[in-house]
Amino acid sequence: MDEDxxxxxxxxxxxxxxxxxLFAVLLFPLYWIFVTSLKTEQxxxxxxxxxxxxxxxxxxYKAQLQSGDFNMFRSxxxxxxxxxxxxxxxxxxxxxxxYGIAKYNFKGKKAxxxxxxxxxxxxxxxxxxxxxxMFKNMxxxxxxxxxxxxxxxxxxxxSVLILKNYFASIPRELEEAAYIxxxxxxxxxxxxxxxxxxxxxxxxGIFSFLYAWGDLAYGMTFIIDQEKRPITAGIFxxxxxxGTKWSYLTAxxxxxxxxxxxxxxxxxxxxxxxxxxxxxxx
Amino acid sequence: MGxxxxxxxxDNIGYLFVLPAFAYMLFFxxxxxVSNIILSFQDVTxxxxxxxxxxxxxxxxxxxxFQQDHVLMTSLWNTLFFTVACLLFQFVIGFALxxxxxxxxxxxxxxxxxxxxxxxxxxxxxxxxFKFMFGTDVGIINxxxxxxGLISNNIDWLTNPKTAMIAVVIANIWIGIPFNMILIxxxxxxxxxxxxxxxxxxxxxxxxxxxxxxxxxxxxxxxxVLILGFIYTFKVYDLIYVMTSGGPVNSTQVLxxxxxxxxxxxxxxxxxxxxxxxxFVILFIISLIYLKYVYSEEEA
Numbered sequence: 001m002d003e004d005x006x007x008x009x010x011x012x013x014x015x016x017x018x019x020x021x022l023f024a025v026l027l028f029p030l031y032w033i034f035v036t037s038l039k040t041e042q043x044x045x046x047x048x049x050x051x052x053x054x055x056x057x058x059x060x061y062k063a064q065l066q067s068g069d070f071n072m073f074r075s076x077x078x079x080x081x082x083x084x085x086x087x088x089x090x091x092x093x094x095x096x097x098x099y100g101i102a103k104y105n106f107k108g109k110k111a112x113x114x115x116x117x118x119x120x121x122x123x124x125x126x127x128x129x130x131x132x133x134m135f136k137n138m139x140x141x142x143x144x145x146x147x148x149x150x151x152x153x154x155x156x157x158x159s160v161l162i163l164k165n166y167f168a169s170i171p172r173e174l175e176e177a178a179y180i181x182x183x184x185x186x187x188x189x190x191x192x193x194x195x196x197x198x199x200x201x202x203x204x205g206i207f208s209f210l211y212a213w214g215d216l217a218y219g220m221t222f223i224i225d226q227e228k229r230p231i232t233a234g235i236f237x238x239x240x241x242x243g244t245k246w247s248y249l250t251a252x253x254x255x256x257x258x259x260x261x262x263x264x265x266x267x268x269x270x271x272x273x274x275x276x277x278x279x280x281x282x
Numbered sequence: 283m284g285x286x287x288x289x290x291x292x293d294n295i296g297y298l299f300v301l302p303a304f305a306y307m308l309f310f311x312x313x314x315x316v317s318n319i320i321l322s323f324q325d326v327t328x329x330x331x332x333x334x335x336x337x338x339x340x341x342x343x344x345x346x347x348f349q350q351d352h353v354l355m356t357s358l359w360n361t362l363f364f365t366v367a368c369l370l371f372q373f374v375i376g377f378a379l380x381x382x383x384x385x386x387x388x389x390x391x392x393x394x395x396x397x398x399x400x401x402x403x404x405x406x407x408x409x410x411x412f413k414f415m416f417g418t419d420v421g422i423i424n425x426x427x428x429x430x431g432l433i434s435n436n437i438d439w440l441t442n443p444k445t446a447m448i449a450v451v452i453a454n455i456w457i458g459i460p461f462n463m464i465l466i467x468x469x470x471x472x473x474x475x476x477x478x479x480x481x482x483x484x485x486x487x488x489x490x491x492x493x494x495x496x497x498x499x500x501x502x503x504x505x506x507v508l509i510l511g512f513i514y515t516f517k518v519y520d521l522i523y524v525m526t527s528g529g530p531v532n533s534t535q536v537l538x539x540x541x542x543x544x545x546x547x548x549x550x551x552x553x554x555x556x557x558x559x560x561x562f563v564i565l566f567i568i569s570l571i572y573l574k575y576v577y578s579e580e581e582a
Contacts, residue, residue, distance in 0.1 A: 007385065007386055007387060011387070012387045012388060015382075015385055015387035015390070016387055016388055016389055018382070019382075019383070019387070019389055019390065019393045020389075020393070022379065022382075022393075022397075023393050023396065023397065026397055026400070026456075026459070027396065027397070027399060027400075029400075029411045029412070029415060029456065030399065030400075030403075030411075032411070032414075032415065032422060033410075033411050033414065036414070044420065045419070045420055047425070048425065049422060049425055089306075092302075093302050093303035093306055094303055096299040096300070096302065096303070097299060097300045097302070097303035097304065099299055100295075100296040100297070100298070100299025100300040101296070101299075101300060103296070104293045104294075104295060104296025104299070105293050105296070106293045106294060106296040106297055106300075109296070112300060112304060114573065115304075115307070115312075116307070117569070117573060118566070118569055118573075119307060119311050121513050121517075121565055121566075121568075121569040121572075122311065122315075122562070122565070123516075123517035123519070123537075123538055123558065123561050123562060123565060124517070124519055124538065125517075125519065125537070125538040125541040125542060125554075125557070125558040125561060125562075126314070126315060126318055126558045126559065126561070126562045127310075127311065127314045127315070127318070128541075128542065128545065128546075128558070129318060129321060129545045129551050129554055129555050129558065130313075130314035130315075130317040130318045130321060130555075131310070131314050132545075132546075133317070133321075133331070133551075134313075134314065134317075149310060150310065152306070152310075153306075153307065153310050153311050156303055156306065156307060157307070160303060185295055189299075210402065213404060214403075214404035214405060214406070214520075216404075216405065216406045216520045216523070216524070217519055217520065217523075217542075221546060232404055232406040232407075232520075235406055235407070235410060236406060236524055239410065239413070239524070244420075246414055246420065249410060249414070250410075250414065252410075253407045253410050253411060256404055256406075256407050257403055257404075257407060260402050260403055260404070261399075263402075264398070264399060264402055268395050268398075271398065271402065272395070272398070272464060275398075275401075275461070275464055275465075
């Protein structure tokens with residue numbers, strides 16, 4: 001609204017103070033679990049609570065690398081395998097599909113777009129039971145594959161819908177120039193169009209990864225062995241068993257946030273573009 | 283003739299590109315939707331899961347759910363309450379933040395960016411954070427409320443049927459605020475600044491500027507934020523499952539958690555499927571309204 005309007009120095013300081021206050025209040029929960037993860041169990045239950053750790057305790061982090069119930073390192077690796085694989089499936093399938101939708105006018109195209117739109121709005125509960133039965137029959141139950149395949153169903157429609165806008169915005173002339181240079185439709189797609197739509201591909205990769213990284217329902221339902229489960233299911237399991245071990249629980253939470261935070265710090269512009277284009281254009 | 287043939291060939295290639303993704307979705311989403319519908323008309327439990335022929339029972343599961351199962355109505359009502367309460371607060375707060383961070387001060391953009399964090403975090407982690415903060419004795423929320431003199435005894439937020447819903451709503455509002463904020467922020471940047479300038483010259487005050495320019499011009503954004511918010515919130519699952527598992531005494535039971543409970547804790551797969559379908563039908567209708575709206579916008 002006031003984007004270009006000059007504001008006085010005094011106003012600037014006032015706004016900055018309010019902004020910092022809002023920041024502190026809204027992100028307090030994140031600060032709070034971080035400091036809690038560095039406290040001793042005794043200090044966590046202390047009243048009044050301490051707002052930073054008086055005794056620095058890194059045992060909750062170290063325990064994650066050791067074997068036993070508190071080992072989350074393995075779950076973390078499981079989550080990485082699941083999220084990266086499901087991201088790759090989503091990208092490999094969604095990139096050509098979105099290109100096909102953006103550049104060719106075939107029959108039934110509108111219906112296909114509509115199908116992708118509707119699957120994006122699907123509640124997980126609808127797929128849970130039938131996929132559970134299906135994976136049992138396919139002998140994929142209790143393997144990484146079950147969760148990888150299921151997680152990709154979230155990434156694919158999102159990626160197709162985002163990427164089709166990227167491909168649609170590439171001028172036809174670029175493609176034609178590639179044909180003159182001796183490319184056919186497939187090599188032109190791979191050598192010329194995908195590199196141009198790289199930004200969009202990154203956005204889709206990030207979101208497909210994040211969807212799979214954050215999934216609990218599929219990982220918890222389709223994988224039963226604790227050693228194969230993703231970290232979200234590991235945390236849930238741990239909460240059930242050691243519900244008041246908050247030093248460990250908050251440390252798990254912090255570790256789970258790390259990849260998200262890294263993506264967030266280095267790729268913020270992609271996230272905002274993904275959120276806005278994905279949501280508004282559906 | 284040759285030209286036409288060439289044109290046809292050209293567009294047919296599109297199918298080749300779309301086919302793999304389409305086949306994948308058909309197999310892992312389309313087919314399960316259909317089999318979930320069939321499942322809800324059968325009577326499949328743990329015993330009959332591996333049977334070759336499954337008894338067809340028609341609408342019996344649905345009839346039983348609506349007539350005999352008071353938990354279904356509770357879940358339906360809770361889902362609706364949860365959705366409306368969350369939407370209301372996250373929209374108002376998100377809107378206010380969007381307007382505030384749209385002002386041209388130094389740290390506006392980086393801070394607004396950082397406020398997106400809650401939306402990115404795995405919901406299981408968010409649920410854990412709020413379960414910790416809403417803890418009766420260990421929780422910081424009770425400590426703050428006592429410090430402010432608002433309560434004299436600690437509230438047992440998550441174990442009390444009267445307060446559990448409030449706690450999960452607050453946690454979900456925290457997740458939803460960034461989503462509302464960023465979409466409304468984007469909407470705000472599309473309003474031409476000249477409109478405000480000329481209206482100010484004509485003597486309009488801030489309130490008028492907001493109600494006469496901002497709100498009407500943001501109408502499309504607001505509508506899509508609310509409808510999408512409704513869809514995302516209505517299918518809430520992880521957050522409630524981790525924080526309360528639908529309890530205590532079903533006070534936070536929503537359709538998705540109830541469906542999960544029926545299928546994977548009580549092993550009444552058909553009943554669970556029926557509840558999931560009820561959720562699906564409601565969301566499907568809302569989605570259609572949204573899609574119709576999006577398409578009419580695009581054509582306009």
